[in-house]
Amino acid sequence: MENKLPCNRKYRLIPNSYVPVMLRPRKRQSDQLRPLNYRTMEVVVVEEGVKKQDIVADILNERIRRRLDESFYVLDLDDVLEKINQWKRCMPRVGLFYAVKCNSSAAILRVVAAAGCGFDVASKSEMQKALSTGVPSSRLVYSNTCKAASHLVHARRHALRLTVFDSEDELRKLHRLFPGAQVMVRLRYGDPAAAIPMSGRFGVDTATARRLLGVAWQLGLEVVGVAFHVGCGSSDPAAYVQAVAESRKVFDMRGEVGKPMRVLDIGGGFPGVLSKVAMSFPEFCAPINKALDEHFPPESGVEIMAEPGQYLVTTAQSLFTSVIGVKSEADGQEQDTYILSDGLYGACRDIATFHLQPTIRVHPAHPPASEPKKVKVTLCGPTCDSLDKLVSDFSMPEAHTGDWLELRNMGAYTNELASGFNGFPQPKTVVLVSKGHLSLIPT
Structure with a gap:
């Protein structure tokens, strides 16, 4: 196909350096599988020797020239691929099942596939998105412990058999609607220091697991293993180590009824933007691998899987949001306030919810005469809700109306949690991918 931009979006190109192309949806494989939505993204193929920051600067200059001020993402697919490769190096025995809920960008899903x-999916919609990449249903795990009947029927229709449970009611629902499912009992075990604990609502203790396994076997369900999730934004690998040891106890219960299990799902929570981890990723993984080798050695034949989300995509995506207005102390504010084109109800919910300190770079609309001074400001979103505030007393270089702010590490949950409140549009995405990786996504 001819490489060109859509008529309503033009860039000032660097000659022979990078080529923007549009993603096209893959051919439908089934009337019940909607193709992935590629309409809200553009792809820039990065030639060898071209700096990505130069491409971003060119895109920003064009928006400034045309007085465009709507926020947009820049997604670096090479970063996602590096995370996948790092995972395979650091967790060689653990299959990666990406948590779709973290960022369901069509480009990310296609690269993961x-x-x-x-893929780790939790709903009918997420099933459709994952299956539309062309992966077989055997590469999906339905990780929702309480499934709507219609979603469960959809899973059965597409032979998505592997799932989890943590209640007797769920077992009886599975027996009624999907008796051929392969089920794992979800254990309650968490990292108390995790940013989002999961143990309050999901999972059961070991004693309850014993009872539920008995019910599952009586119903004739195929019990294949154990699952756990220590919580989003885990900061301590010891939580995984202890959960692996606890899972071994449940595996040993099989001897009581002669029903062997063969799958261990160690969940998600691996370091990303929500984690406060002082160690490197290889250091974080080392004690987990040691525990897996101790309790589930390779000769055990147990398949080990995990459901990382933010680990894979956090650093791959940046948000570019414009300063649409400034309210100063002279206007009666306690401190200067920058009103941004995105906020709490858009891509920045995590910043406010978890009190994160964003990493920001200012891109001035006009070159400053001198180095901008550091100021303490409040950052607010564009809506008419007074709660639409991201941070206060935030130290950053001084900015002005019309300038752009680059917020880094915005790949996790930003796309998914945006609501469109007050009619403000969700950011579109510019995807950067090196020429050598272009074949991984459909064009």
């Missing part, structure tokens, strides 16, 4: 990984 092309890299031979699977």
Whole structure:
């Protein structure tokens, strides 16, 4: 196909350096599978020797020239691929099943599928998105412990058999609607220091697991293993180590009824933007691998899987939001306030919810005469809600109306939690991918 931009979006190109192309949806494989939505993204193929920051600067200059001020994402697919490769190096025995809920960008899903990984899905919609990449249902795990009947029927229709449970009611629902499912009992075990604990609502203790396994076997369900999730934004690998040891106890219960289990799902929570981890990723993984080798050695034949989300995509995506207005102390504010084109109800919910300190770079609309001074400001979103405030007393270089702010590490949950409140549009995405990786996504 001819490489060109859509008529309503033009860039000032660097000659022979990078080529923007449009993503096209793949051919439908089933009337019940909607193709992935590629309408809200553009892809820039980065030639060898071209700096990505130069491409971003060119895109920003064009928006400034045309007085465009709507926020947009820049997604670096090479970063996602590096995370996948790092995972395979650091967790060689653990299959990667990417958590779709973290960022369901069509480009990310396609790259995950092309890299031979699977998907963690929690709803009919997420099933459709994952299956539309062309992966077989055997590379999906339905990780919702309480499934709507219609979603469960959809899973059965597409032979998505692997799932989890943590209640007797769920077992009886599975027996009634999907008796051929392969089920894992979800254990309650968490990292108390995790940013989002999961143990309050999900999972059961070991004693309850014993009772539920008995019910599952009596119903004739195929019990294949154990699952746990220590919480989003885990900061301590010891939580995984202890959960692996606890899972071994549940596996040993099989001897009581002679029903062997063969799958261990160690969940998500691996370091991303929500984690406060002082160690490197290889250091974080080392004690987990040691525990897996101790309790589930390779000769045990147990398949080990995990459901990382933010680990994979946090650093891959930046948000570019414009300063649409400034309210100063002279206007009666306690401190200067920058009103941004995105906020709490858009891509920045995590910043306010978890009191994160964003990493920001200012891109001035006009070159400053001198180095901008550091100021303490309040950052607010564009809506008419007074709660639409991201941070206060935030130290950053001084900015002015019309300038752009680059917020880094915005790949996790930003797309998914945006609501469109007050009619403000969700950011579109510019995807950067090196020429050598272009074959991993459809064009």
